[in-house]
Amino acid sequence: MGVGATLRADTVQADEPVDALAGLATLLRQDMTACNQAIVDRMDSPVELIPQLGAHIVAAGGKRLRPLLTLATARMCGYPAAPAALRHVNLAACVEFIHTATLLHDDVVDDSMLRRGLASANAVFGNKASVLVGDFLFARAFQLMVADGSLPVLAILSRAAATIAEGEVLQLATQNDLTTSEAQYLDVVMGKTAALFAAACQVGAVVADRPEAEEKALAEYGMKLGIAFQLVDDALDYAADQATLGKTVGDDFREGKLTLPVLVAYAAADDVERAFWHRTIADGSQTDADLDRAMAIMERRGAITATFERARGYAREAREALDVFPASEIRTLLQDVTEYTISRAY
Amino acid sequence: MGVGATLRADTVQADEPVDALAGLATLLRQDMTACNQAIVDRMDSPVELIPQLGAHIVAAGGKRLRPLLTLATARMCGYPAAPAALRHVNLAACVEFIHTATLLHDDVVDDSMLRRGLASANAVFGNKASVLVGDFLFARAFQLMVADGSLPVLAILSRAAATIAEGEVLQLATQNDLTTSEAQYLDVVMGKTAALFAAACQVGAVVADRPEAEEKALAEYGMKLGIAFQLVDDALDYAADQATLGKTVGDDFREGKLTLPVLVAYAAADDVERAFWHRTIADGSQTDADLDRAMAIMERRGAITATFERARGYAREAREALDVFPASEIRTLLQDVTEYTISRAY
Numbered sequence: 001m002g003v004g005a006t007l008r009a010d011t012v013q014a015d016e017p018v019d020a021l022a023g024l025a026t027l028l029r030q031d032m033t034a035c036n037q038a039i040v041d042r043m044d045s046p047v048e049l050i051p052q053l054g055a056h057i058v059a060a061g062g063k064r065l066r067p068l069l070t071l072a073t074a075r076m077c078g079y080p081a082a083p084a085a086l087r088h089v090n091l092a093a094c095v096e097f098i099h100t101a102t103l104l105h106d107d108v109v110d111d112s113m114l115r116r117g118l119a120s121a122n123a124v125f126g127n128k129a130s131v132l133v134g135d136f137l138f139a140r141a142f143q144l145m146v147a148d149g150s151l152p153v154l155a156i157l158s159r160a161a162a163t164i165a166e167g168e169v170l171q172l173a174t175q176n177d178l179t180t181s182e183a184q185y186l187d188v189v190m191g192k193t194a195a196l197f198a199a200a201c202q203v204g205a206v207v208a209d210r211p212e213a214e215e216k217a218l219a220e221y222g223m224k225l226g227i228a229f230q231l232v233d234d235a236l237d238y239a240a241d242q243a244t245l246g247k248t249v250g251d252d253f254r255e256g257k258l259t260l261p262v263l264v265a266y267a268a269a270d271d272v273e274r275a276f277w278h279r280t281i282a283d284g285s286q287t288d289a290d291l292d293r294a295m296a297i298m299e300r301r302g303a304i305t306a307t308f309e310r311a312r313g314y315a316r317e318a319r320e321a322l323d324v325f326p327a328s329e330i331r332t333l334l335q336d337v338t339e340y341t342i343s344r345a346y
Numbered sequence: 347m348g349v350g351a352t353l354r355a356d357t358v359q360a361d362e363p364v365d366a367l368a369g370l371a372t373l374l375r376q377d378m379t380a381c382n383q384a385i386v387d388r389m390d391s392p393v394e395l396i397p398q399l400g401a402h403i404v405a406a407g408g409k410r411l412r413p414l415l416t417l418a419t420a421r422m423c424g425y426p427a428a429p430a431a432l433r434h435v436n437l438a439a440c441v442e443f444i445h446t447a448t449l450l451h452d453d454v455v456d457d458s459m460l461r462r463g464l465a466s467a468n469a470v471f472g473n474k475a476s477v478l479v480g481d482f483l484f485a486r487a488f489q490l491m492v493a494d495g496s497l498p499v500l501a502i503l504s505r506a507a508a509t510i511a512e513g514e515v516l517q518l519a520t521q522n523d524l525t526t527s528e529a530q531y532l533d534v535v536m537g538k539t540a541a542l543f544a545a546a547c548q549v550g551a552v553v554a555d556r557p558e559a560e561e562k563a564l565a566e567y568g569m570k571l572g573i574a575f576q577l578v579d580d581a582l583d584y585a586a587d588q589a590t591l592g593k594t595v596g597d598d599f600r601e602g603k604l605t606l607p608v609l610v611a612y613a614a615a616d617d618v619e620r621a622f623w624h625r626t627i628a629d630g631s632q633t634d635a636d637l638d639r640a641m642a643i644m645e646r647r648g649a650i651t652a653t654f655e656r657a658r659g660y661a662r663e664a665r666e667a668l669d670v671f672p673a674s675e676i677r678t679l680l681q682d683v684t685e686y687t688i689s690r691a692y
Binding site (some may be wrong): 127133140 | 447516
């Protein structure tokens with residue numbers, strides 16, 4: 001009986017795919033512990049505000065989904081062959097640093113007050129500290145990558161970092177713009193979210209020195225998984241209850257973000273609804289009752305259902321992208337993680 | 347008669363050391379043109395807001411001092427041997443991208459409305475765009491470095507980027523804090539300004555494949571030059587006239603920044619002056635007349651003179667750091683640039 005079977009018996013019910021994430025975390029517990037330690041160690045600085053703000057974010061937790069993907073894909077690809085090899089751990093920490101830096105800047109850009117159910121760093125430490133500590137973490141991520149010494153890894157993650165910023169800028173440029181197309185929306189999603197998922201997974205193949213086809217398959221898996229993840233995120237902003245979501249419901253609506261639920265509802269809108277979307281999203285003129293009304297319209301137009309359906313499609317494609325790898329416990333868990341993205345927090 | 351002699355006859359009066367910068371720019375005109383082109387080319391993105399905001403910054407000009415240092419030090423070190431070699435040009439563009447990214451974020455953090463005599467990017471495009479385009483430029487800088495392919499260069503510039511962020515965070519942490527020591531102030535200056543000067547110069551030796559002693563000498567030169575530059579900047583914030591400075595005079599005062607002029611004046615203060623500094627800097631309670639009063643106190647206490655004197659000392663050390671290199675036209679110009687940092691815009 002392998003490790004996987006044990007952990008299932010202990011902590012996971014096999015018929016609940018949401019627990020694939022817990023399964024991965026359990027299977028890779030040692031790596032994750034090492035990764036968390038690397039995150040704490042390398043966030044350190046003689047400038048006290050940096051580890052203070054860092055500790056706030058680390059304490060807020062989060063699922064560490066992205067570094068877990070690096071660790072899991074590296075392991076599925078046969079890394080590490082040597083017991084003491086920790087490249088995947090250090091690179092997983094880089095991935096989390098890049099992610100954390102973007103979270104810090106996002107929360108400033110969005111004026112978010114909640115993150116993972118706790119006060120956001122900008123709410124506690126101010127926007128200025130969040131911008132600058134984000135810059136530090138980003139730079140530190142690159143220092144870690146340089147220490148790792150692989151130019152291909154640096155190329156993958158620096159391209160991802162540029163793509164993330166492009167996605168965020170495009171999101172800003174399309175805010176309040178009801179003429180935004182689904183293609184533009186997908187560009188935003190691929191940029192701001194899926195690019196880092198893709199890079200996190202691709203790096204797993206690179207450290208394990210696997211052929212390009214496997215790199216590509218993992219990048220494809222990560223990209224599709226990331227899109228599914230973001231689509232569900234965008235649906236939950238109109239559908240979750242606040243306690244479960246861990247951030248403020250309706251943030252996207254208040255900011256006039258053109259997410260898929262809005263695009264679907266707007267495309268199907270009658271004249272009255274169209275006027276509603278113009279006032280609330282394009283003109284940004286909202287009253288307290290408008291979020292409930294937006295949610296009711298979305299329900300009527302099947303916008304949340306359609307968004308989840310689309311997410312399920314991407315999750316399926318992500319699952320299939322792993323078919324090129326031989327069957328293994330960890331491949332099964334990575335495939336089941338696609339279901340987690342759909343069923344989480346709902 | 348070499349290039350240098352020609353350009354002096356054309357554009358520079360040899361007895362005005364401030365023109366060393368113009369002399370360098372003229373001597374390296376081709377490289378600078380290529381560097382400016384690289385900056386424009388690599389700032390491009392399908393997300394239009396990125397080149398738009400980029401063009402605003404490029405149009406605002408600036409002296410391109412940091413990339414000029416990379417080009418000049420590389421050339422002093424004998425690079426390029428081959429006419430078509432452009433590593434120094436691309437790395438100079440990286441240096442300018444990192445600098446521009448920090449400017450964008452600084453202006454957001456400081457709520458600055460003016461930059462180089464024009465409206466700052468955040469004033470025109472908003473804080474959100476400035477944060478995100480800054481992130482893009484930073485990531486793009488790393489992509490360019492990865493394309494260059496030198497891990498030592500990546501190590502130098504990623505460390506500089508982390509040090510810059512640490513300096514900025516330390517500056518934020520010491521804001522309004524009259525117990526700040528001169529040592530802490532120097533840490534801020536070395537971090538936020540001098541680290542990138544040092545890295546920009548050190549890279550010149552690395553691309554030319556020079557021994558470590560020359561790398562160190564150039565890093566030392568850049569560090570001391572950068573400190574002198576920032577000290578003068580801090581003095582000018584209390585001493586320049588606004589039209590010459592190209593940014594708002596008194597910004598540091600209004601933000602309660604603990605710069606050397608304040609530290610010197612505060613150390614020499616009588617009871618009345620001490621109360622003044624506590625109210626205006628520590629408590630941040632200021633009236634319109636306070637900047638003039640601060641300037642008058644500084645005049646009385648010789649705070650500006652002392653800051654310039656200190657800057658001159660660092661400029662001298664920067665000049666001496668180049669003594670290890672054989673005499674050359676370009677060495678002379680680099681040495682004279684230290685005078686430029688002292689006499690600029692005053």
